[in-house]
Amino acid sequence: MDEHYERMELEAQLFQADKLSSIGLLAAGVAQKLNTRLGGNFSYTQMLAKQLQGDPQKSGLLDKITRQTFRAVRDRK
Numbered sequence: 001m002d003e004h005y006e007r008m009e010l011e012a013q014l015f016q017a018d019k020l021s022s023i024g025l026l027a028a029g030v031a032q033k034l035n036t037r038l039g040g041n042f043s044y045t046q047m048l049a050k051q052l053q054g055d056p057q058k059s060g061l062l063d064k065i066t067r068q069t070f071r072a073v074r075d076r077k
Contacts, residue, residue: 034072042069 045065052058 038069038073042066045069 045062049059049062049066052062
């Protein structure tokens, strides 16, 4: 009976470890997707900022987008 209980306990621990591993892989995938999109946002914002240097209103909006992008990256870590 003890061996049976011990085996069940080990199987439960293995199942829990497998679930945690799956969650870790999912989180890594989500982080990668976020990094890709945030990098794209930053690149396009910088390109637009160069084109709109003479427009203070639009440049201000692009600066805000850039700050929020950096904030998202910083908060994610």
